[in-house]
Amino acid sequence: MKALPAWLYKQFTQHIQVRLTCYFLLILLPLVAISLFANIRSQQTLEKQIGDRTKGALTAAVEYVDLALQNVDALSTQIASDQNLIRLLNRVGTDLSPGAILEFSHLMREVTNISAINPILSHISILHAPSGMLVSSNFGGKQVENAQQFEWVRSTMEANGGNQLFLPTEEEAKKYANNDLNGLYSLNNLSFVRTMDVYNQQRQPNVVILTTNRETLVKLTSALLPSQKAQIYLYVGKRLVTSTSSDVLPPEWDDDNKDMLVKTSEATGEQLIMIRAKSRQSNWSVVMVQPMEELRQETEQLQIFTIIIIGISVLLAFWIAWIIYRNITSPLESLAHGMKQMRLGNLNVRLENNRKDQLGYLTGAFNQMAEDQLQLIQGHYEQELRMSKTELKFLQSQINPHFLYNTLDSIYWAAKDYDADEISEMVLNLSKFFRLSLSKGRESFTVSETIDHLHYYLRVQQIRFSEHFAVEYEVAEESRTVPVLKLLLQPIVENAILHGLEAMDRGGLLRIAARIEDDKLVLQVRDNGKGIPAERLDYIRGTLDKLKDSPLKLTPFGDGAAGGELFGLRNVAARMNMYYGDEAELRIESEEGDGTVATLLLPLDKCLEDTTGMA
Template sequence: MRAVERLHSIQFKLTGTFLLLLLPLVFVSVFANDYSQRIMDGQISDRTRGALMTTVEYVEQLTKNMDQQTLLIGSNPNVVNVWNGFDDPLSPDHLYELHTVQQQLSALTNVNGAIKEAFILHGNSENGLSTMNGGIKWPGVNKEAWFKRTIDASGGLVVYVPTASNPAGSGYLDKDNIYFARLLDVLSRNREPNVLVLSVDKSSFRQIIQHLQTSDNMNISLYYNDEFVLETNTPRKQTASGAGPKDLSIEAGNGVWSIQLQQPRVELFKLSLQLQQFTYWIILVSVVLAVWAAWLVYAAIAKPLRQLSGAFKQFSGGNLSVRVAHRRKDEFGYVMNGFNRMAEAQRQMIEDDYEKELRLAKSEFSLLQSQINPHFLYNTLDSIYSVALKHKVGEISEMVINLARFFRVSLGKGRETFTLEETMQHLMYYIRVQQLRSEHFTVDIRLDERTKPIALLKLLLQPIVENAIVHGLERNVQGGELWIRSILEASMLRIEVEDTGKGIAPDKLADIRRELDLITSKSYRLSAASPSSTYFGLKNVKSRVKLYYGEQADVTIESLYGEGTKVTLVIPLAEEELP
């Protein structure tokens, strides 16, 4: 409830209005920062990708150079003839030819500084010749994967990069080198499994891509057929996708060789981030100023209205002595003075009207009781007279005693209410009088134990019981039964008076209900001031319960012609009256 009141408060509306005025500024600032960031991101990505593509071309050019060198040596007859047609080229009979081949390979490595080592392997004998180690023996070389790939390439260049997922499988190949292999005698159709291999240090490739690195936090990685080759820097903590969540990652390649650049965005957009943070600080300060300005406006304008609103709530809640204390000389002071004068006049008027209403209610209540008592007295005296004529015996004395007791309790020494248990005892005096007059009906009283101590206005049940006996049971020659029950339902007391008499005709029952429906807590004065001669008892009972217990109190009647009638008295109970 308090949350809803705050949403409708003037302070909330003023603050919301000021913040809404800031929305365009916030939107434009955020959009401008984001737009400039995206433009810079795109430009940097395009330029970096162009530089990466240029570097990839350099790497590709180095690969083509290796291709030409291997092709040139692999088609040289002076080299090819030494390895073809021999079971073991390293035998002493071929030392001179081997020396010539080694000179040519050494000349190649001396001319091309990128080539670290060159060697030729004889597949059948698993022997070879190296520029670094001379004659070498390589057991099982023809079973290694890279060697088989070279044979299967049928004279094409094979680039082999030992990686974690593609290990060398040999103690001779080094993971720090990249190997370019080709079959010898590429021009012949009947090729023997002799392979020329050029070893290039990865540092040569690193030098090509190193110029792209502009900061220590940048990392550039080189890949061959999506397999990692080398990188220029130790990578920082990365996500499963490769790049860190705040890194700029750009890739470029030609399908065989590819380069990936990773750099923290903080470095790239350092200046723009400073401008962005400055913008956010301006937005934050603007929001604080807006809230502060809204509070000042609220304190100057809305606070007096809140004082008046609180005073109105207290006054409407029944606090007639509430006043607004202030020292204001402005328009709000004039309104507050007007409220104080209005409250004082209203209090005086309500007190006067309440006293008049109280006096009127008491007089009407006394009138209702005075209307019931004579009516009951006349009926009772008539009953005594009837019995006297009929029996001429001592029953008359018992009737008079019960009648005297009934009137003694009715006077009640000024009491207006009795407990339900006392009311039943009182009512039995009257019922006994009626039983002496007419002995052909019985009485069954069943009270809920919880209802017995509940206070009940006196003389409420007597008119209802009188109607049940006089208009119901006495007209039934065969006799009948009278039932009185009390039930406690939630916060309601229900008292039912039911008889097995003649019942009420449908048209008359509808007329009774229509007359009773006209009686409410607002209209009881009319029925009391101008009582109708018809249905006098029921109408007076309903008028009294409406007057005393309020609008929720009610009197209902149900009847089946020829079977009986049930009248129900419904009385609301206050919380302190509940058992």
Template sequence: MRSFSRLNSMQTKLTLTFLLILLPLVSVSIFANYYSQSIMNEQISDRTKGALLTTLEYIDQLTQNMDQQTLLIASNPNIVDIWKGIENPLSPDHLYGIHTVQQQLTALTNVNGAVKDAFIIHGESGNGVSTLKGGIKWPDVKKDYWFQQTIKGSGGLVVYVPTRESRNPSLYMSEDMIYYMRLLDVLSSTREPNVMVLAVDKRSFQKIIQNLQTSINMNITLLYNDGFVLETNPNSENLHKEEPFSITVKKGEWSMRLEQPREEVFKLSHILQQFTYLITAISIMLAIWIAWLVYSSISKPLQQLSGAFKQFSSGNLAFEVVHQRKDEFGFVMNGFNRMAAAQRKMIEDDYEKELRLAKAEFSLLQSQINPHFLYNTLDSIYSVASSNRIPEISEMVINLARFFRVSLGKGRDSFTLAETVQHLMYYMRVQQIRKDHFTEEIELDEATKELQILKLLLQPIVENSIIHGLEQSPNEGYLCIRSRIVEDRLYVEVEDTGVGIPEDRLQEIIMEMDKITSKSYMSSPDKPTSLYYGLKNVKSRVKLYYGGDADLLIDSQEGKGTKVTLILPMGKEGHT
């Protein structure tokens, strides 16, 4: 024991030493990876934010330029006066003035290459003029969302980005354009619902943003008032494999969001990570190798011996220590094997004696409830009753004969639950003919019908229910047999509505039944007394055959009835 204690202490010290060597390396590696990634993340984030803000400032400057140009047009009296107070700008009376407006708008689009189209819509008639389409007719223009927003703007600049999901998509507007709109005659206090619109191609913004695209897996999204405008890489598939590296910046009403796979962003730090992981893996392998050497030379043989003693003490008498050692540990292991073999021989001799005694006791118990000699007598009684035409006696005798025929079982020790219940029906029919004082009810779970149980387990219980319960009751009652499976255990209940058992006697029965265990008949030569013999016999057979997990429970209320529950473990000998 002192040697074992010293070895165990040494093993503990060595294990702690390995951990103290390994843990700092792992901790430093994890910290280095985290720290390098945080620095890289911060630097990349700062540079990316700067580039995105610069681009947004340019886009915002373009918006301000559109604001100035629309303001100049909307306040130009040469244009405003032509549209003021007219009913239809496309009528022949206004063709010259409208043509003049179209020329001025065309000159604007020629100067500013970003502006692809410019048009003015007369709100009352829905007619207007466009640099690309000439005269246009826009019925119900007042119902369009963009037009309503422009009216609400009261002369201020309104930016409209049509999308597939836009409310009330417009007739002359495209998803490829960004529209800048303003009411005409912004300087007047009484403005007519006339709107001028400048259409800027999204490709102009695309070219600006595309300069930030440094990877085919990068995607940059432009938004206006948090609404989608465009993106540089809509078909990117690698962004969704894991959570991407994402940065969002905002400038006025415009905002941009950049997304890129993290493995691309932290590609430079990945080599450092791999190198750190390699060092950690080598350290772990070295620690495991050293621990294995110590384990093989000292700890493993001690654990083998300890496990052998545990196996032997738990009842595994055939356990042997298998080894090929030639040292002191091998000598000790050989000594254990010799000691175990001698002890096993002694225990096996005693066990065979106890087993023979248990089998003899079991045969005796079973023979006490298997009256073979009655079968031939009942057959004779049945012949006499049939010849004398007494049907009640004939039916009683034939059912009783069937009961004893099944009891013999042709050498079988067990029957299915369905066969057992059918066997009990013969007995119950005899009792019903003798005294028609109860009805039976069978409730067997389908999963339990084919389970094997030891024969004649339920007969004494049913007999007690009829004789001591139902026959003593002044009222007609019923006897119910139920079965179910709960947590790998078969529950069979025999319940009657008889007179029940008084509380003091019930406690006495329970105390007597609690004395019966799976080893009571093997360890004591005493036989069960005649008091409660039937129940004791059943519980003794159950404990002897199924082991300690099997049980027999009794629950009763005086004047209401009795329920006896038989609990059999699944997978034990006797039923499957």
């Protein structure tokens, strides 16, 4: 997770197009925020307006239900105080005699007539407690044994003439399924019960029962449903009386101080808006439940329109950022790329320029600068090359006097130790050596000519040292025609004789080899002399490494060259680096008492390019 913020920060800081896009999106952010706020605010306003209208309609509905129930209450009072009905019930005793049955038939006719003119009632029943006879408008008479056992009878008696609402529970409905007292215990009905002869304190325990179907109450409010998914629930207190849905119960109303709540359905998980209206005169209330999705459908077009505007704005931001990037940032990135190429050494880089504005002028100035830089470097390079050749010739001129002194010294000792013939041979080889060294200004020889040149020098040295060492040549045929800088091997061979073989009385061997290996010309001088101590060898290698890493000067050996210290090796290394570049390498390998090997590794392509020096 930490890598994502770091990547985003890198893209933001390193790419102008990303920053431009972010800036445009920031400009759009207030517009998006205002649009979303207006959308949400309009939806809230709509919900409030719908809630207010619905609550008004529900209040009217609950007042209508109140009015209907007040009529039922008035009717029950009228029946309970009807003196004809009271006298009729009082004339009947505990036994069901023919006269009693006749009286009950008159009673049934009366309640049937009353029930017929009240459509809200399903039927009217009167319980004659002494005989246990229940007279009803829809089925006639039925004797109920031990009517005092029923809780609703006892509570009605205790109400002292007050009207009681009886809502059977599921447990009571199951218990009295076979003896439901004419639907009194049916879950589809609700009953209003009170005692007869309400104004007589010495009244008999007779009860009048007015029963209505719960669906009748639902029909009074179902016209208010705004959609098929909306439901209405009728409550008395906190007890659900009836509803338009028998399958789904509404969420619990947990805040009595509010008349509108938004709850989540436990059955479907969708959000529901719940609006409640309470009766000001009774304990009845009506709750309508409707999915929020239906309300939001009315604002859906506004939401879609807002989303489209936001989407188009974002696309415009990206498009404008791309146009600005293409016309401003892209040329700048092209300039940055060109400058990077120049920094890497590509002076031939040129930028396409078809613009006539300030960026076009800047691009043209860059191309001109690159051209001027190329011309300047080429002129400087040619000047440095001429200086290097001058320095190279100066270094070569330093070898001839040095060798001449040694040769004259050899002739001197040979004249003392040998006869004149040997001296003449030495002088002959010396003259051939100088003749090839001068070579009419040539700067390089082939490997074959270089070996011949060395041979003349070695004959002088062999005569000088009384043939104390032998010389072997191992020259590969393919290397014979390869050009090589003149006088490159002679200082190496001279060091091998003076520092390796001079101290040997006999058995000395000097092997000179030339071959081509891995695109390099390998020149090798090997002797079996006394070798070089390890400390001295480290010093020689360190000196050569410093010489390779330092820039060449016309006096490359500095103060360290005083007294001829490593003069020959320094000369060879300096000429190699100047002539063949950093790819050329001089390696010195030696073990004390086991000889020394000096190896020159020259790039073959640089050697083959050297044709001018052999012309």
